[in-house]
Amino acid sequence: MELFSRNVCALWIMVLLEFLLETVADEEVLMNTKTETSDLKWTTNSGSKPEWEEISGLDEESNSVRTYQICQVDGSSSHWLRSKLIERREASQVYVELMFTMIECSSRTTHHRSCKETFNLYYYESDTDDATATHPAWMENPYTKVDTVAADFLLRKGGEKKFNVKTLRLGPLTKRGFYLAFQAQGACMALLSVRVFFKKCPALTRSLSVFPETVPRSLVQEAVGQCVANAVQPGPNPRPPKMFCGEDGQWVDQPTTTCTCLPGFEASHGDMECRVCPVGHFKMGSGPGPCSVCPDSSHTGETGSASCGCRPGFYRAPSDSPDTPCTRPPSSPRSPVPQVNDTSLTLEWSEPLDSGGRSDLTYSVECRMCPAPGVPCAPCGDGVNYRPSQTGIQGRRVSIWGLRPHTTYSFTVMALNGVSPLTVLGPAGDTINITTSPNVPVLVSGLRKIAATESSLTLHWNTPTQSHYRILQYQLRYCEKERGSEENSCHYMESNLNEVVLSDLRRATQYEVQVRARTLTGYGSFGQAVVFRTLPDDDSSSPLLVTGILIATGMLLLIIVIAAAICCIRKQSHFKNSEMSDKNGQYLMGHGVKVYIDPFTYEDPNEAVREFAKEIDVSCVKIEEVIGAGEFGEVCRGRLRIPGKKENYVAIKTLKGGYTDKQRRDFLSEASIMGQFQHPNIIHLEGIITASTPVMILTEFMENGALDSFLRLNDGQFTPIQLVGMLRGIASGMKYLSEMSYVHRDLAARNILVNSNLVCKVSDFGLSRFLQENSSDPTYTSSLGGKIPIRWTSPEAIAFRKFTSASDVWSYGIVMWEVMSFGERPYWDMSNQDVINAIEQDYRLPPPPDCPTHLHQLMLDCWQKERTARPRFSNIVSALDKLIRNPASLKITAQEGAGPSHPLLDQRSPLTPASCGTVSDWLRAIKMERYEESFLQEGYTSMQLLAHITTEDLLRLGITLAGHQKKILSSIEALGIQNQTPGSVLY
Structure with missing residues (x-):
């Protein structure tokens, strides 16, 4: 027993070690200076001294290695060091491991205020090894900055000597190879070793599937495998096994596979292989499960058997399964x-x-x-x-x-x-x-009905023709057919003749009747049962009764037709005069068009949730991180893994604890609304979790978040045709909602989500809103207190609470303005009351900078005061399609200087050095305050110093976005500061 336990433990240890070895990421080294035996001969910008110097040094294990060191007196100039071309092979992302030492600034004999304890790492991609001492230029662009590397351990006099090790990631890489570049600006350091490698998922066998060694080319890389030997995938069109390789070289979760062992084979070694069934064992079909011992009275003399044959004298019936014991016929009764x-x-x-x-x-x-x-x-x-x-x-x-x-x-x-x-x-x-005996009565036959009333049946039967016996009497047995064999439902009657009248019967009831004959030897057996029915009967109905029924039926049909016509007229009148407001729960449309149903029209709102939202088991969801906060609780990012489907990221809205029944209903109402929509530009509901806590709503995950913040983050980075493509997607989603008779009531860029492919999807299908009274800044407020700004709302919705698809069109015009201004706040800093007053005076928002004229005209069409004059969403989609097909029309923009005539709307007052005051004020005025720290660190402390700024200066400040460069340089020109050495703007 002890030996058996030891063997089992050893087997488990082997399986565990094999699993750990398979899941550890493999690394393939592209370059390692520690292994170099000769000079590295890297390139430096030798325009100034001191420069990077290659010398022999000692690593952490006191081994001799080739190193580069530099010790600058001050940081007034940059000193670059560039490696030789490194082939990237099949990797799209690589890692750089740096080992270096850094001398503390305070320990240096010539301490300077610009002394630094950091250096910068860059890379440059190329398909050919064409780098020279002057090409590419020694500056951030065309190089790509990886990071500013700071030392964790600094060398000081009398201190302990410690090495710094940093690992950084580069990518995505697309060209044949790349150069590494190191920039020192005031550091005293030694670069001891540089190791460049990429990670890959090792070859793996799991769940009876073999996956090849895989190099990740994105966040997760799909790998296609195959079944192990003696395993197959069932079904007519099987899909190959799939698994995902993470960017860290680790296999992600379990594979998606249906591989199963063939008949005669069983899974072994933790589903690593299919082992043949031994002699005397079998496995009937492919699939999970072990080999089994042959059933009773059967055997097999070979390995890998799918069934066991019966021993002599034993059999299996055709309906018996091959895994059942063999049997034999019974003995005699x-x-x-x-x-x-x-x-x-x-x-x-x-x-x-x-x-x-x-x-x-x-x-x-x-x-x-x-x-x-x-x-x-x-x-x-x-x-x-x-x-x-x-x-x-x-x-x-x-x-x-x-x-x-x-x-x-x-x-x-x-x-x-x-x-x-x-x-x-x-x-x-x-x-x-x-x-047998000599005198035997025979069966009575020929039982039939002669007449019938509501309470009686007159029956007749044939007299037996045999002459060797004498019939003394007949006996009838009659039972109500509906009551079966109940004791009190059957009655008996004797007759000396072959005819009888059964009386006291129930009206319109079926009776089952049998007859038998009695001779000197006793009663014989009852004959075959015959069913008869008392009146009224369809076959016995009089012409007068039929005529009465036809007349009554005709009158009933006439009444139904008149009632239906009245109902139809009333319904048409009601539909014509009704407003599509929050109170309307359901709309009737012809031609079989699907219509939105308000969940609050259900007597039990939970019924709407069950009808439109799919319940998901909580075990299928893995929450990874909190990404925000909603009205009801936290919003998280997670993964959804439904068996048989590919794992995907989802956004998870949670309902915080301590909620009331009403809050739970209100929270889930969004899911019952969202679940009715299926459109590529409407956020997709994955499902809900209500069987456990917390209660959750799961939707598709949109990587780029809300449209307004996404545009502000990427100000100037999209062309007009790209922006029109985004607007077209939003309009298409709203067209779908309007055709379903759904009114959104809160269409704004903050409620549009953007995925990694720049596809925009309409979201936020929350509760109905009402106007907050007695407020100096009127806003719409939901039933839970969430405010909706007036500046997106149409005039009739503000004044009369008339929410229709036309009011959504007004809001869409505001969304167009937000998109074309890269997330600018509509009406800027005006108060809500000022916005209402301006709109009532027929003033509208001016075109954003560089906005195509056709797009601004479409905005103005959406802002028509009369809602009937506004275009429908179908018209908007057609208009945007026309612009996309004719990109030249997007190059026509408003005249320079054209703007609003109303002073409340004219937010583009000219910038002057006096009006800006400081560099910080200027950056905030042009919405570029994110670069404030970079400007101040580089010494741009006054407006006059901006006159000499160039594109190269902006690159050095870390401003690499072409749109931001253009905006800053244009603003400097507008300030009236003459730029003495203009640089070219990169488009």
């Missing part, structure tokens, strides 16, 4: 006992001693008639009747009648089971011989 009643017979017997190992035992009776001694017996024929049957008898009793009087019969009772037909010898049976 025992002790048959006859009871003869004239020409009828009752046979009973005992069960066989051996059932053959089966439970499907039945019996059959073979009847043979023997007319005279010495004459061969012959089959009885069709004149003999059996109850319950002659074959397939489940019990051990059978009644037989219809025998001839004074005749000898031979009866054989046989036991059978499912394998009896397979034996050559045939079923085993026990035989008895009996002789």
Whole structure:
């Protein structure tokens, strides 16, 4: 026993080690200066001294390595060091491990105020090894900055010598190779070693699937595998196994695979391989599960068997599964006992001693008639009747009648089971011989109806024609058919004639009637049951009754048609005059168009949630990080893994604890609304989790977040055609909502989400809003207190609360203005009341800078005061499609200096050095305050110093976006500061 335990432990340890080795990321080294045996001969910008110097040094293990060092007196100039071309091979992302030492500024003998304890790392991609001492230029652009590297440990006099190790990531890489570049600006340091490598997921065998070594080219890289030997994927069109390789070289979660072992093979070594079944074992089909020992009375003499054959004398029935034991036919029934009643017979017997190992035992009776001694017996024929049957008898009793009087019969009772037909010898049976009595009554036949009333039936039957007996009396048995064999539903009546009247019956009721005859030997058996019905009956209805029914039916149909016409007229009138407001829950539309249904029209709002939102098991969701806060709780990013589907990222809205039933209903109402929509520009609902806490709503994850903040972050980085493409997607989503008769009521750029492919999707399908009263700054407020700014709302919605698709069109015009101004706040810093007053005086927002004229005209169309004059969303989609097909039309912009005529709307007052005051004020005025620290660190402390700024200066400040460069240089020109050394703007 102890030895067995040790073997099991050793096996588990081996499996665990194999699993750990498979999941550890592989690294492929592209360059390692520690392994170089000769000079590195890297390139430096030798325009100034001191410069990077290559010398021999010692690493952390005191091994001799080639190093570069530099010690600058001050940081007034940059000193660059560039490696040789490094082939990237198949990697799209690589890692750089740096080992270096850095001397503390305070420990240096020549300490300067610009001394630094950091250096910068850059890279430059190229398809050819064409770098020289002057190409590419020694500046950030065309180089790509990786990071500013700071030392964790600094060398000081008398201090401990420690090495710094930093690992940084580069990518994505697209060209054949790249150069590394190091920039020192006032540092005293030694670069001890540089190791460049990339990570890859190692070859892996898991879940009976083999996956090749995979290099990740994105956040997760899909790898396609194949089944291990002796394994297959079931189904007519199987998909290959798939698994995802993470960017860190680690396999992500479990593979998506249906690989299963072939028949005759079982999974072993933790689903690493398919092992053949040994002799005496089998596995019937492909799929999970181990090999099994052959069932009873079966065997197999070879390995890898899918079934076991039966031993001699044993069989399987055609309906038996190959994994069931083999069986044999039963032995004969025992002790048959006859009871003869004239020409009828009752046979009973005992069960066989051996059932053959089966439970499907039945019996059959073979009847043979023997007319005279010495004459061969012959089959009885069709004149003999059996109850319950002659074959397939489940019990051990059978009644037989219809025998001839004074005749000898031979009866054989046989036991059978499912394998009896397979034996050559045939079923085993026990035989008895009996002789019938001379006087036997026969069955009565020909029972039929002569007349019927509501309470009586007059019946007649044929008189038996046999002459060797005399019928003394007939007996009728009649039962209500609907009540079956209930004791009080059956009645009996005797008659001396072959006709009888059954009275006191129920009206319009079916009766089951049987007749039997009595002779001197007693009653015979009842004949076949016949069903009769009392009046009224369809077959017995009088012409007058039929006429009455037809007249009544016609009048009923006429009433229904009149009522339907009145209802239709009222409904049309109601639909024509109704407003599509918050109160309207459901709209009727022709031609089979799907219509939005308000969940609050349900008597139980939870019913709407169950109808439109799919419940997801909480075990399928993994929350990774909190990305924001919503009205009801936190908003998280997570992963959704539904069995049989690819894992994907989802956004998760949670309902915080301590909620009321109303808050729960209000929270889930958004899911019951969102679940009704299926459109590529509408945020998709993945499902809900209500069976556990916290309650969650899961939607597709939009990587770039809200449209307004995304545009502000990428100010000037998109062309007009790209912006129009975004607007077209939003309009398409709103067209879909309007066709479903859904009014959004809060369309704004903050409620548009953007994914990684720049696809815009409409979101935020929350509760209805109402106007907050008695406020100096009127805003719409939801039932939970969330404010919605007036500046997106149409005039009629503000004044009369008339929310329609036309009011959504007004809001869409504001969204257009937000997009074309890269997230600028509509109406700038005006108060809500000022906005309302300006709009009432027919003033509208001016075109944003560089806005195409056609787009601003479309905005003005959306801002028509009369809602009927505004375009529909279908018209807007068509107009945007026309602009996309004709990109030249987007180059027509408003005249320079054109702007609003109303002073409240004229927010573009000219900038002057006096109006700006400081560099910080100027940057905030042009919405470039993110670069304030960079300007101040580089010494730009006054407006006059801006006159000499160039594009190269902006690159050095870390301003690499072409749109931001253009905006800053244009603003400097507008300030009236003459730029003495203008630099070219990069577009």
